[in-house]
Amino acid sequence: MLLEDLPNEVFIEIIRCSSTLDLLRSFYNLNLRISQLLFAHFRTSTIDFRSTTLHDFRLVCREYLPLIVNQITSLRLYNDDKTPQQMEVFLEHGLTLHQLSNLQSLSLYGISLQETMFSTISQLRFLNRLTLADCSLSCNQTASQNFSNTIWSLPALTYCYLNISFKRDSFILPTVESLSLRCLSIWGIKYDQIQFNTICRHTPCLEQCSILFNMDFSDPVDPFQHEFPSMTRFRLHSSHIEENHLNYVLQTMLNLRQLIVDIDSLDSHSSSPIFNGYQWETILRRYLPHLQVFRLRMKFSFPDEDDLDGQVADLLRSFRGRFWLEERQWFVQCQWNEEGQACLYTLPYRFTDFQTSSSMQCLSTCPNNELFSTFHYVDDLLMEYYVTQPEIVSSIRFNNVRDLSIHPSISNQFLSRISQLEQVTSLTVCITDSTDTNTDLQTLLNRMPNLSSFGFNPWSLHPRRLSLLRLTHPKISLLDLRYAWQHLEADDCAMLSQSPLGQQCEVLLVRIRKCDAVLDLINNMSNLRTLNIQFDDDHFEETNEDEFVPWLQNQLPSTFLISRDPVYATDIHIWIG
Structure with missing residues (x-):
């Protein structure tokens, strides 16, 4: 049977299992029937070129995207360690976002936003989902406000996620009203109560909101003049909250059904470093009569390291009243270490990241310790292991970890808390004096067959290189x-390029002493497609004079793309083409 003779059902299944690049290269323009199936797929699926080589992405922009611009309804573009400068390549081929006349969902990751994009985005009249994650914008507050108004003026926009780093003292603050926006998340900037009030007043139909809040005791309290009856879900992240500020925010959301509060590292100057169960009960009873879901996580330090057990008991006692255990059946758990660092969270644990250690103690208000012992939602896990301290047995288990940070010399008992190591795709290790960098690391790698990313955390001691x-x-x-070495010398680069992991490496993040070593890495690592470099004597952030990018552009082929990261200026990206 010929490929063209396969029934539609089989082709549809093949299409679902294939990447956008493979579909275009294999099936585009094969015949009318298959082209129609591809168009139908593109109209309902996301065009995503994550991890694509520069050569392939240029091919797509030159040969395929101009022919299917009217079929694309969802698009993602990246500027990250794996695929830097996708937006630049997209634009240099004469493509623009407003050509995507039927675009409904746009996701940009790590992109340096330009003011010229404002008018382009404003023409996307069918856009209902916008994600700008880890992006940057260098402009004054007037231009930033124009950018905000551009987004708030999109007529069909219902979902918006904004995580933007402003190079100047600017922030997202619209002055026009959006009647379509229902779900809004803003990260990267801390908003005070007055600014949050402004955002809500210009988004009167908002139902779900996630925001990074600054509620310092010194900030003036501005009683909201408007209620927001449409708000049903609210997620608040902060490093500090004062009770009166929180009261003023929540009393405007009487129809709230879900409240998620994540407080990380409360300021030591606070007169009340954390809210106890009595305070939370008062707030929830008084202001949120319709609340159905309450999720809480508070990271803090106990004020007295000499009486940790007593302080833990007092805190948990405040969550053992009738309101918590009988009316709501909302349980909490507190974990703490010998230094008094603690975290209190509601059960079941529904946050995606978690940090624990072998010496961490835990107590909860739940009568059955096994009921919520498996943390199903955690996919990003940091496990600290201290060989010099007694290991404390814990019932907490993890079964969906993808991103793991760990000590290679970890005991089997501690590691057994992760039930499915084969799911781990990214591993970050901490090297210490007790680590056998050859035996311990190799054993750990062997237990993770689907691992694709491997690195060291910033607190690692430098491992023995040959191991x-x-x-x-x-x-x-x-x-x-x-963080494996201070900076690689020329001989280090030579050894790395000839090592087993170096030979198969496609994406390399590394610190280098001298420029010349970059050329050796590129010439000798045959599978390398992206390189992220930090140079030892790079003073660009202090002087704003760039000697490295021009040198690399002069030494490397013109088909390579070389640029500094828009947020972390010491990082230089090389996309090999």
Whole structure:
């Protein structure tokens, strides 16, 4: 049977299992029937070129995207460690966002936003979902306000996620009203109560909101003049909250059904470093009569390290009243270490990240410790292991971890808390004096068959180089060695490029002493497609004079794309083409 003779049902299944790039290269313009199936797929699926090589992405922009612009309803573009400068390549081929006349969903990751994009985005009249994640914008507050108004003026927009780093003292603050926006998340900037009030007043139909809040005791309290009856879900992140500020915010959301509060590292100057159960009960009873879901996480330090057990008991006692255990059946758990660092959270644990250690103690208000012992939603886990401290047995288990940070010499008992190590795709390790960098690391890698990313955390001691370079794993394609050595010398780069992991590496993040070593890495690592470099004597942030990017552009082929990261200026990206 010929490929063209396969029934539609089979082709549809093939399409669902294939990447956008593979579909275009394999099936585009094969015949009218298959082209129609592809168009139908593009109209309902996201065009995503994550991890695409520069050569392939240029091919797509040159040969395919101009022919399907009217079919695209959802698009993602990246500027990250794997695929830097996708937007630049997209634009240099004469493509613009407003050509995508039927675009309904746009996601940009790590993009340096330009003021010229404002008018382009304003023409996307069918856009109902906008995601700008880890992006940057360099402009004054007037231009920033114009950008905000552009977004708030999109007639069909219902969902908006904004995580933007402003290079100047600017922020998202619209002056026009959006009647379509229902779900809004704003990160990267801390908003005070008055600014949040302004956002809500210009988004009167808002139903779901997530925001990074600054509620310092010194900020003036501005009683809201408007109620927001449409708000049903509210997620608040802050490093500090004062009770009167929180009261003024919540009393405007009488129809709230879900409240998520995440407080991280409360300021030590606070007169009340955390809210106890009595305070939360008062707030929830008084202002949120329709609340159905309450999720809480508070990271803090106990004021007295000499009486930790007593302070934990007092805190948990405040969550053991009739309101918590009988009326709502909302349970909390507190974990703490010997230094008094603690975290209190509601059960079941529904946040996606979690941090624990082998010496961490836990107590909860739940009568059955096994009822919520598996943290199903955690996919990003940090496990600290202290060989010099007694290991405390815990019932907490994890079964969906994808991103793991860990000590290689961890005990089997502690590691057994992760039930499915084969699901881990990203591993970050901490090297200490007790680590056998060859045996411990290789054993750990062998237990994670689907690992694709491997690196070291900033607190690692420098591992023995030859031991590290002997490690093997069939699927690792990204190496983050920025903390494995101070800066690589020329001989280090030579050894790395000839090592098993170096030969198969596609994405490399590394610190280098001298420029010349970059050329050796590129010439000798045959699978390398993206390089992220930090140079030892790069003073660009202090002087604003760039000697490295021009030098690299002069030494490397003109088909390579070389740029500084728009947020982390010491990072230089090389996309090999």
